[in-house]
Amino acid sequence: MSSSPDIRIPSELLPSDGRFGCGPSKVRTAQLDALVADASTYLGTSHRQATVRNKVGEVRDGLRTLFNLPDGYEVLLGNGGTTAFWDAATFHLVSEQSQHLSFGEFSSKFATCVKDAPHLKDPIIIKSDVGTHPVPEANSDVDLYALTHNETSTGVAMHIERPKGATGIVAVDATSAAGGLYVDPSQFDCYYFAPQKSFASDGGLWLALCSPAAVERIESIAASGRWTPAFFDLKIALDNSRLNQTYNTPALATIHLLASQIQWMNENGGLEFTTGRTARSAEILYSWAEASPFASPFVTNPDDRSHVVGTIDFTDEIDATKVASILRANGVVDTEPYRKLGRNQLRIAMFPAIDSEDIALLCGSINYVVGALAN
Ligand SMILES: *Cc1c(COP(=O)(O)O)cnc(C)c1O
Numbered sequence: 001m002s003s004s005p006d007i008r009i010p011s012e013l014l015p016s017d018g019r020f021g022c023g024p025s026k027v028r029t030a031q032l033d034a035l036v037a038d039a040s041t042y043l044g045t046s047h048r049q050a051t052v053r054n055k056v057g058e059v060r061d062g063l064r065t066l067f068n069l070p071d072g073y074e075v076l077l078g079n080g081g082t083t084a085f086w087d088a089a090t091f092h093l094v095s096e097q098s099q100h101l102s103f104g105e106f107s108s109k110f111a112t113c114v115k116d117a118p119h120l121k122d123p124i125i126i127k128s129d130v131g132t133h134p135v136p137e138a139n140s141d142v143d144l145y146a147l148t149h150n151e152t153s154t155g156v157a158m159h160i161e162r163p164k165g166a167t168g169i170v171a172v173d174a175t176s177a178a179g180g181l182y183v184d185p186s187q188f189d190c191y192y193f194a195p196q197k198s199f200a201s202d203g204g205l206w207l208a209l210c211s212p213a214a215v216e217r218i219e220s221i222a223a224s225g226r227w228t229p230a231f232f233d234l235k236i237a238l239d240n241s242r243l244n245q246t247y248n249t250p251a252l253a254t255i256h257l258l259a260s261q262i263q264w265m266n267e268n269g270g271l272e273f274t275t276g277r278t279a280r281s282a283e284i285l286y287s288w289a290e291a292s293p294f295a296s297p298f299v300t301n302p303d304d305r306s307h308v309v310g311t312i313d314f315t316d317e318i319d320a321t322k323v324a325s326i327l328r329a330n331g332v333v334d335t336e337p338y339r340k341l342g343r344n345q346l347r348i349a350m351f352p353a354i355d356s357e358d359i360a361l362l363c364g365s366i367n368y369v370v371g372a373l374a375n
Pocket of ligand 1: 023080081082083084106107148150151152173174175176194203204
């Protein structure tokens with residue numbers, strides 16, 4: 001490691017919780033306490049029996065409430081996280097041709113999965129520069145539009161809207177957005193995510209909120225006889241989800257932590273509560289950066305600046321990597337930028353579990369470190 005000067009941030013300036021990573025992200029203590037309280041009757045018990053299935057049912061019902069899902073929408077889940085869901089969608093959501101908005105590391109990955117699939121036509125890929133997002137274009141050949149609600153690698157968020165006149169289904173990667181950004185369920189057919197970001201749990205699971213049109217797509221591809229590996233078969237996932245089960249054994253602790261976070265969100269007012277918290281955190285972070293002589297928001301259009309993942313560029317005189325490593329030495333972790341973006345910046349998660357007050361304290365701690373480096 002390069003030598004970082006030994007800078008001690010005064011304890012009164014430090015955030016109460018030092019976790020600002022974009023996933024796995026901060027887990028609230030109350031979630032862990034709830035897990036420990038249930039441990040002897042829940043952990044180490046069969047996922048095919050009522051105790052665990054009721055917990056999966058809590059997750060499915062809780063998401064239905066949180067997102068105010070219309071009748072006919074279903075909550076699916078399976079193992080493997082979002083990356084596995086891309087493969088499942090490649091087998092089992094795209095009929096023939098998809099259109100992808102590509103504006104960063106994550107949004108480009110699903111496009112690559114489809115492009116490499118021998119049973120599908122080459123996808124239409126609409127790109128834009130990092131720090132911006134493209135817009136989808138209705139096209140009668142397209143049967144699935146692949147959008148990304150929040151591009152976690154760049155800190156760009158986009159409003160989710162069906163392309164006008166589109167007949168295909170709308171599938172949204174909401175891995176970091178879901179639970180922290182507002183969405184209108186009438187604007188999507190499949191809104192999929194994993195629990196280690198806004199839902200403050202662990203990775204390895206995927207969840208998908210599916211409209212009747214998405215369910216019908218799953219049923220019709222299953223009926224078409226297309227070969228699909230069972231692990232990526234969304235019809236198997238659908239049938240298991242309806243029974244509050246997964247195809248193979250899930251991580252029980254992950255489901256429990258997730259259920260607690262969904263319950264916390266719903267008890268405090270649902271998406272209005274969570275998006276209020278993330279909006280307040282984002283206001284604090286971006287207005288600090290705009291006022292700072294050495295920092296500025298990377299995303300130039302304020303409407304595109306994510307409320308859950310903030311990317312802050314530093315002027316050339318300040319080495320952001322050094323700032324991140326000094327923060328880390330003081331217990332404030334995972335503010336490093338997305339590695340492949342290669343910018344002199346910090347990336348800061350503002351998921352609902354993260355207190356806005358801690359974002360303000362983080363800004364103060366960064367000011368302290370930069371001041372100490374200048375002396
Ligand atoms: C984190 C992330 C992923 C990858 O999720 P995994 O569960 O690790 O596969 C995909 N898309 C977005 C937008 C993400 O933020």
